[in-house]
Amino acid sequence: MTNHRGVLVNTTVADRELDANDLAGLIGATPENLLYLSGGLEPTGHVVSKYTTNVFAIAPRGEYDAPVLVAGLGEMGQIRQVCPPGARIVHFGSFTRYVDADAELDEHEAWVKHWVVDTPGRPNALEALVAGIEEAGLASARVGYDERGMSPELVAAVSERLPGLELVPAFALIRRIRLVKTPEEIERLTQSLRLTEEAIQAALAIAAVGVQEEDLIREFRMSVVGGGAGTLANEITFTRRAATGGHAVQDGVLKEGDIIRFDVGCRVGGYCSDIARLYAFRGDVDPRAQAIYDAMAAGEERAMAAMRPGVTAREIFHEAVEGVKEAGVPEYKRNHVGHAVGLEVYDGCLLAPGDETVLEAGMTFEVETPYYEIGFLGIQIEDTVIVREDGHEMITELPRTIERVG
Amino acid sequence: MTAHLNLERAARQLDARELDGLVASTPENVHYTSGLQSASFLLNRYAARVFAVVSRAALREPVVAAALGDAPAIADSCPPGTRAVLYGSIFKYVAEGVELTPHEEWIRRHVLETPAEPSSTSALAQALSDAGLARGRVGYDEQGLPSQQVAEVRRLLPGLELVPASDVFRSIRAVKSPSELERLTRSLELTEDAIEAAVAIAAPGVTESDMMREFARVVALGGGVTVAIDFSFGRRGGLGNPGLHDAELQEGDLIRFDGGCRFDGYYSDIARTFLYRGEVDASVAAKYRALQEGETAAIDAIRPGTAFAEVFRIGVEATRAAGLEPYGRHHIGHSIGLEIYDGAMISADDISIVESGMFLEVELPYMVLGFGGLQLEDTVLVGDDGPAVLTRLDRDIIRIEE
Numbered sequence: 001m002t003n004h005r006g007v008l009v010n011t012t013v014a015d016r017e018l019d020a021n022d023l024a025g026l027i028g029a030t031p032e033n034l035l036y037l038s039g040g041l042e043p044t045g046h047v048v049s050k051y052t053t054n055v056f057a058i059a060p061r062g063e064y065d066a067p068v069l070v071a072g073l074g075e076m077g078q079i080r081q082v083c084p085p086g087a088r089i090v091h092f093g094s095f096t097r098y099v100d101a102d103a104e105l106d107e108h109e110a111w112v113k114h115w116v117v118d119t120p121g122r123p124n125a126l127e128a129l130v131a132g133i134e135e136a137g138l139a140s141a142r143v144g145y146d147e148r149g150m151s152p153e154l155v156a157a158v159s160e161r162l163p164g165l166e167l168v169p170a171f172a173l174i175r176r177i178r179l180v181k182t183p184e185e186i187e188r189l190t191q192s193l194r195l196t197e198e199a200i201q202a203a204l205a206i207a208a209v210g211v212q213e214e215d216l217i218r219e220f221r222m223s224v225v226g227g228g229a230g231t232l233a234n235e236i237t238f239t240r241r242a243a244t245g246g247h248a249v250q251d252g253v254l255k256e257g258d259i260i261r262f263d264v265g266c267r268v269g270g271y272c273s274d275i276a277r278l279y280a281f282r283g284d285v286d287p288r289a290q291a292i293y294d295a296m297a298a299g300e301e302r303a304m305a306a307m308r309p310g311v312t313a314r315e316i317f318h319e320a321v322e323g324v325k326e327a328g329v330p331e332y333k334r335n336h337v338g339h340a341v342g343l344e345v346y347d348g349c350l351l352a353p354g355d356e357t358v359l360e361a362g363m364t365f366e367v368e369t370p371y372y373e374i375g376f377l378g379i380q381i382e383d384t385v386i387v388r389e390d391g392h393e394m395i396t397e398l399p400r401t402i403e404r405v406g
Numbered sequence: 407m408t409a410h411l412n413l414e415r416a417a418r419q420l421d422a423r424e425l426d427g428l429v430a431s432t433p434e435n436v437h438y439t440s441g442l443q444s445a446s447f448l449l450n451r452y453a454a455r456v457f458a459v460v461s462r463a464a465l466r467e468p469v470v471a472a473a474l475g476d477a478p479a480i481a482d483s484c485p486p487g488t489r490a491v492l493y494g495s496i497f498k499y500v501a502e503g504v505e506l507t508p509h510e511e512w513i514r515r516h517v518l519e520t521p522a523e524p525s526s527t528s529a530l531a532q533a534l535s536d537a538g539l540a541r542g543r544v545g546y547d548e549q550g551l552p553s554q555q556v557a558e559v560r561r562l563l564p565g566l567e568l569v570p571a572s573d574v575f576r577s578i579r580a581v582k583s584p585s586e587l588e589r590l591t592r593s594l595e596l597t598e599d600a601i602e603a604a605v606a607i608a609a610p611g612v613t614e615s616d617m618m619r620e621f622a623r624v625v626a627l628g629g630g631v632t633v634a635i636d637f638s639f640g641r642r643g644g645l646g647n648p649g650l651h652d653a654e655l656q657e658g659d660l661i662r663f664d665g666g667c668r669f670d671g672y673y674s675d676i677a678r679t680f681l682y683r684g685e686v687d688a689s690v691a692a693k694y695r696a697l698q699e700g701e702t703a704a705i706d707a708i709r710p711g712t713a714f715a716e717v718f719r720i721g722v723e724a725t726r727a728a729g730l731e732p733y734g735r736h737h738i739g740h741s742i743g744l745e746i747y748d749g750a751m752i753s754a755d756d757i758s759i760v761e762s763g764m765f766l767e768v769e770l771p772y773m774v775l776g777f778g779g780l781q782l783e784d785t786v787l788v789g790d791d792g793p794a795v796l797t798r799l800d801r802d803i804i805r806i807e808e
Contacts, residue, residue, distance in 0.1 A: 030452075035468075044647050048675075048740075049747040051432075051549050051572075069645040074646055081649025096734035097646070103776025112645050113775050148452055204573040217505035218627060225622035228615065231631055233445040243498070244513045246445060246478040373512050374518075375501035385666070 006084050006184065008036050009064040010362070013180045017173055019060045024141035025060040026174055029053050029149030032343035033174045035270045037067055040082040042270065043075050053149045054125035058059065059138045065386050068302035070125070070132040073097075076115040080108060088135055091121045114343075130161045132138040144170025175348035179340055180362040185271060185388060189364055190395055191341065192229060192273035193384055196266050197398055199223035200277065203236065204405050207260065207281055213237055213250035222262060230267040232345065237261050242378030257283040260405070261378050265345065272345045274366050276382030277398055282406040286377075290402070292329055297370040297400055299324030300381050303351070303367050304336055307385060307392040313355035319343075320351070321370055329371065338367040341384060364395075409441040409485055410604055412583045415652035419578050426542035427461040428571060428646035429530070431550030434744035435763050437574045437671050440468040441484045444476050449779065454621045455526035455555075459537045459544075469537045471529040474517050474629040478668045489536055492522050493529035513627045527555055545571025576749045578739060581763035586672060587787070590743065591796065593630060594785050597676060598799050600624040601663055604637065607680050608661075608806045614639055617661075625667040633673070633746075635665030643679075643779025658684040660781040660803075664771070666746075673746045675767050676797055677783035680804045694780050694803055697770040700725025701782055701801075704738055704768050708786055708793040714756040721752070725770060739768040742785070764788040 018026070028037035031046050037057035045055060056070040066086035069079055073095035079087065085086070098117045099105075105113060122128040133139055139162050145155065147169040157168055167242045175234070181189070202223035203216040216236045224231055235245060238252040242261035266272040278293065285293075302323030304318050320337035336352035339345070341364050349357045351365065368382035383396040420428070430439040433447040433456075440458035449452045457471040469489045470480055474496040480488065500506075500514060512745040523529035534540060540563050548570040556568055582590065604621040614637045638645065639653045643662035655661075659682045666674035679694065686694075691742065704721030718738055725733045739752035742765055750758040752768065769783030784797040 044634060047746065050745065077645040078647050078649035093736075095646075096642075096735065098772070098774040098777075100644075100774050100776035103641075105776050106641075108645060109641065109775045116646075117775070214629075218629065221626040221631075222623045225632060226619050227628050228619055231626070233448040235445075240507075240510065244478045244510060246475055247482055294507070331499075335495060335497070344450070344452075345448075346453065371499070372497075373499040373501050374514050375504035375506050376499075380449040 005039070005082060007039055007064050008182060008185055009059065010177060010180045010182050011064050014064060014177050015061060017177050020146065021168075021173060022142060023061070023170065025058060025136060025138045025143050025169055027143060027145040027150070028057040028059070028174060029055075030144040031173070032270070033146045033149065036174070036178055036343060038069055039067070039084045039087065040269065041069065041075065043071065043157070044078070045072055045074065056129055056132060057244060058132050058138065060136045060138055066099055067341060070128045071115045075348055077108070080111045084310070086377045089304045090125065090128045090132040090135055090293065091115055091119070092125055093121050100119065121232065124309050126157050129154070129158055133158070133162060133165060140164030142166040142168060144168050146171050147173060150222040172348070176289050178347065179349055180343055180360050180387070181342060182211060182362070185342065186364065188269040188271035188275065190383070192266055192268035192271050193275070193395055194223055195227040195229045195268060196264060196275050197396070198227065198275040199266065200262055200264065200275065200398065203262075204260070204279060207254060209255060211254045213241070213247070213252040216260070217250055219263055224266040227262050232265045232267055232272060233259070234264040236264065237378065239377055243372045243374050243376060244371060245378055256281065259285070259289065259377055259402070261380060263380060263382065270343050272341055272343070273384065274341055274345055274382060275384070275396060275398065276368055276370070276380040278379065278381070279405045280402050285402055289377050289379065291403055292371055293381070295324050295327035295329040295332075296371055296379055297381050298327035298353070299332070299337070299369045300367050300383065304383070304385055304394065306391050307357055307359060307365070307387050309361050309387060309389060313351050313357045313359070314353055315350045316351045316359075317353055320367070324369055330370070334369070337369055338382070339364050339392050340364065341366050359387050361387055361389045408581050408585050409468060410438050410586045411460070411465060412578055412581055415581050416465055416578045417462065419574050421604055423571070423574055423722055424433070424543060425462065425545045425569070425571065426546045427459060427537060427539045429534070429544060429546040429568070430458040430572065430575065431547050431553065434671070435547050435550070438575070438744060440470050440488065442470055442472070442480055443483060443671060444472060444479060446476065447566070450760050452725065457530050457533060459530075459533045459539065459760065461537045461539050463538065469533040471526065471533040473526070474522055476514050477516050481509055481638050490518060491529045491533045491536065492520070492529060493524065493526050494522060495727070523803055527558045527620060528562065531559050534566065534648065535560070539566065541565030543567045543569065544590060545569050545574050547572040547575050580749050581744055581761055582743060582765050585615035586664055586743065587765070589670045589672035590674065591690070593667060593672045593674035594676070594796055596625055596628040596630045596669055597666040597674040598797065599628065601678060601799065604681055605661065605806055608655055610655060610656045610657065614653050618651055628669070630667040630669040637781050637787060638662045638779060641776065641778045644773045644775045644777055646773060650808065655682055657682060660778045661778070662781050663784065671744055673744070674785065675742055675746055675783065676785060676799070677769055677771065677781040678799055678804060679780050680783065680806055682806050686805070688801050691803070696725050696728035696733070697780060697782050698801060699732070700729040700733070701768055701770045701784065705784065705786055705795060708766065708768070708788055710760055710762045710788065710790065712760045714750050714752050714758050714760065715754055717760070718752045718754050718756075721768070721770065729786060731788070733772070738770055739766055741765065742767050760788055762790045
């Protein structure tokens with residue numbers, strides 16, 4: 001998928017946040033924080049057994065290119081390929097692997113042999129985590145840990161073994177660091193977005209009278225996975241069904257004059273995309289629908305135009321809602337008009353009244369202004385933007401109008 | 407679109423643990439108990455709070471607690487008549503002068519007419535009350551319900567005793583209900599179709615990633631989701647998961663496949679070894695035969711009443727006896743269902759007992775650095791009289807000539 005072997009962490013922001021919180025390092029354990037701090041590791045163990053999270057990435061302040069990776073032996077082959085060359089490893093468990101005595105091993109094989117066959121692992125994840133914290137030089141430090149991926153029992157056991165260590169919950173802090181993306185992360189987000197755009201076109205290409213929502217979803221997903229991405233929750237709904245949203249059963253049937261609503265995305269190298277668009281299938285758009293759509297697009301546009309470093313998420317929310325109201329839907333109400341996007345679709349910051357996050361250059365957001373009228377239509381437009389020093393940059397390339405198809 | 411709860415087994419497990427009901431809070435257990443597959447678990451997993459409550463007295467009638475945004479999914483996917491307690495706020499409008507469909511009417515009534523609970527905690531407490539569980543002893547799956555929220559529910563319902571019960575869910579889920587067997591079987595069929603389609607593109611220069619994409623396309627075509635698969639060519643089959651799948655196929659390569667898909671929440675996971683052009687080397691054939699004999703012996707041993715540890719011992723010993731010495735493994739299989747490792751493992755230290763209705767994978771991998779990987783993994787349904795192998799792909803090394 002990607003040949004990147006380096007750091008995903010935004011080192012400037014990480015240093016700043018660690019200093020502000022008086023922390024000497026971080027331990028990532030949830031799939032997203034682990035991927036972030038390790039440089040890209042997606043453990044097989046998380047897939048087969050998602051409630052057993054025993055892979056950790058320990059990042060001392062300033063040493064993000066040399067995280068200590070604590071993992072079972074089964075993860076070694078992947079670590080060698082995706083994590084930074086400077087990563088340090090503490091492994092645990094035993095794994096029976098044989099070596100062909102007559103073969104000359106290549107570099108990758110020799111690496112796996114070194115860890116899996118030649119180097120005894122620690123007996124279990126706890127022992128390895130303790131050793132990993134020592135290896136990272138953090139045994140007597142104040143360290144932020146990922147409480148959503150580490151059980152209270154594990155944290156207590158580590159604290160007992162390392163009395164000089166002070167462990168502080170830091171799930172939210174790691175997520176906050178993640179808000180400001182590095183160029184590699186933006187590259188992955190952009191790839192993800194392009195695959196979603198291509199997949200929307202692929203789905204639209206089969207639009208015909210009698211086709212079901214389910215058929216478009218299948219076509220969308222085939223396109224996404226054919227491009228090497230992973231799938232996320234996808235909604236493709238027709239006209240009135242677009243107003244209720246969130247369907248588990250996709251059985252709407254396409255007819256002339258329908259509006260097709262997409263709210264879709266995918267995942268590339270861990271990074272998510274999310275796009276919403278409307279398409280008119282044969283025939284004209286109802287004038288009232290068009291008027292509402294124009295108001296939503298105006299609100300979205302006004303929100304994006306207001307995005308620049310120093311503005312708060314709350315202020316962007318009010319810009320969007322005011323924009324919609326002034327453009328002709330005075331009764332418009334919303335809980336949020338978008339969210340940060342990255343390793344999660346909802347990546348830790350909401351464009352909402354209660355969110356005081358201050359925008360910084362490098363943050364990536366979805367901006368959306370949906371309008372749902374039961375019995376009529378679901379109207380939505382959603383775009384991805386990067387906050388830049390002088391404003392914002394739109395990454396979505398699809399036209400922002402209701403395109404005609406069919 | 408149905409709840410999959412094994413009613414008879416749930417009743418027995420709850421009685422044995424003296425529980426009056428259960429609270430499901432993980433995506434798997436909520437789906438299992440109520441049929442609801444909430445998108446918020448996928449899009450916003452650390453904030454998502456979705457619950458399904460059932461009482462021992464009414465196991466067929468779950469009460470769901472979810473955010474307002476989940477209302478359409480509840481209407482579509484839970485058994486008819488399912489009660490829903492919704493929380494939060496959402497803004498929707500209603501068209502004037504239009505006759506609403508039953509689905510729209512359901513949404514309108516639940517989202518716009520019924521006052522929503524202010525929080526997921528109060529919604530859960532209300533769902534418990536609606537299920538007749540305001541007092542009594544109720545198990546919850548602690549993997550999805552943070553201890554702080556448990557404490558808040560206890561404050562709201564002082565007559566309720568909440569006890570951790572993730573293991574109770576797992577134990578109920580160990581024996582599959584008919585609706586689960588349908589999905590598991592479909593999931594397996596999809597995986598087999600996808601494997602065949604993927605190896606059908608074999609040609610010099612085709613990469614491991616090419617095959618993985620083809621696999622995922624066929625799975626998507628069938629309505630499934632590919633989660634983690636591994637196509638490894640030649641010597642790379644000895645590495646385990648190699649991380650990047652960029653190797654190109656060459657004549658004479660062994661291809662090791664391991665993985666599967668998810669269909670309507672249910673996983674499949676099998677393994678096969680292919681040979682791209684050429685003859686199987688005699689020593690390779692002998693080793694593979696030993697794996698087959700070990701797998702056959704393990705499968706034959708899977709009968710109600712046998713311990714998983716005993717199945718492990720029989721499988722490993724048979725492999726060694728057939729000439730693969732030394733042969734060592736951590737486990738040679740696992741139960742499968744809403745998770746890939748769904749509970750019991752076929753390992754030396756798992757003393758669980760095989761029961762009729764269990765759905766298992768048996769696998770014997772043999773990975774050699776500098777050589778490659780041989781692997782065989784099959785799906786077994788345990789019946790009253792013994793095992794039934796459900797995998798249909800040839801169990802030999804499969805030769806691809808074109």
